[in-house]
Amino acid sequence: MVAVKRLVLDILKPHQPNALEFSRSIAAVGADYRVRLTVIEVDENTETLQMMIEGSAIDFEAVQSSITDMGGSLHSIDEVEVQSEPDAG
Amino acid sequence: MNLVERGRFLLHITGTHGIVRRYFVVNGFDGALTMLGLIMGFLVSGPASLGVVISACLGAAIALGVSGVSSAYVSEVAERQRALLKLEEAMVTDLQDSDHGEAARWVPMLIALVNGSAPLVISLLIIAPLWLALAGVPLPVSPLHAAIGVALLVIFLLGVFLGRVAGVPWLRSGIRTLLVALVTAALIYLFAG
Numbered sequence: 147m148v149a150v151k152r153l154v155l156d157i158l159k160p161h162q163p164n165a166l167e168f169s170r171s172i173a174a175v176g177a178d179y180r181v182r183l184t185v186i187e188v189d190e191n192t193e194t195l196q197m198m199i200e201g202s203a204i205d206f207e208a209v210q211s212s213i214t215d216m217g218g219s220l221h222s223i224d225e226v227e228v229q230s231e232p233d234a235g
Numbered sequence: 236m237n238l239v240e241r242g243r244f245l246l247h248i249t250g251t252h253g254i255v256r257r258y259f260v261v262n263g264f265d266g267a268l269t270m271l272g273l274i275m276g277f278l279v280s281g282p283a284s285l286g287v288v289i290s291a292c293l294g295a296a297i298a299l300g301v302s303g304v305s306s307a308y309v310s311e312v313a314e315r316q317r318a319l320l321k322l323e324e325a326m327v328t329d330l331q332d333s334d335h336g337e338a339a340r341w342v343p344m345l346i347a348l349v350n351g352s353a354p355l356v357i358s359l360l361i362i363a364p365l366w367l368a369l370a371g372v373p374l375p376v377s378p379l380h381a382a383i384g385v386a387l388l389v390i391f392l393l394g395v396f397l398g399r400v401a402g403v404p405w406l407r408s409g410i411r412t413l414l415v416a417l418v419t420a421a422l423i424y425l426f427a428g
Binding site: 158159160162191192216217219 | 244247248249250321322325326327328330332333334335
């Protein structure tokens with residue numbers, strides 16, 4: 147099994163939910179997610195973010211779904227850290 | 236997230252908390268002053284049965300409620316759709332399935348509900364003494380005077396609420412709205428009496 151340990155994403159989102167609420171929602175997707183969000187650019191209606199997510203096994207689809215639900219749009223995956231782990235049992 | 240939290244969240248992301256509060260006060264004030272005017276009219280125009288007064292007030296209350304719901308819904312649907320379209324253009328994506336799309340569908344209903352229920356509930360509160368008198372509950376003053384008293388109290392409380400929102404002394408704000416009600420009552424007495 148290959149587990150995703152770290153992701154750095156480039157995201158475009160509306161001003162609301164704000165950066166704190168947005169990060170909290172992403173962090174709530176997993177039990178041990180650590181999220182670091184940096185606002186790169188602010189426009190009239192949108193903001194561009196760089197978001198780093200760390201966890202023991204990040205569920206990328208669930209993260210992407212949470213971003214879309216909040217009105218955000220994933221532009222690119224800028225960094226990835228994955229690790230192969232022996233299958234349990 | 237329960238229904239109330241979800242409602243709050245949708246109001247938050249659309250920045251419509253202030254609109255809901257404004258609609259509540261504006262239409263609540265409308266309802267209270269309309270009831271005050273009707274009851275003052277009955278008071279100065281000579282004796283009328285309680286049943287007639289209640290029917291007239293209830294009719295006006297229902298009309299205010301329906302008017303509040305329909306007018307707010309129609310205008311807010313247009314406003315929310317416009318805001319969503321603008322956001323979709325900025326995001327270059329379809330937001331119908333996102334929280335913003337959900338907000339565009341639900342927020343007009345929430346605002347319409349507040350806009351309609353504020354005058355209706357306040358009006359029902361003001362005519363409550365009339366119902367109590369009709370049911371045989373003894374009141375310390377005449378039912379019409381009791382209803383006017385409730386109307387003045389509700390209007391004062393709306394002023395207090397506004398004062399708390401604005402962060403100004405609540406008593407001054409309450410007295411200011413109460414003065415508006417007293418001027419209204421005086422005008423009715425002057426022209427209809």
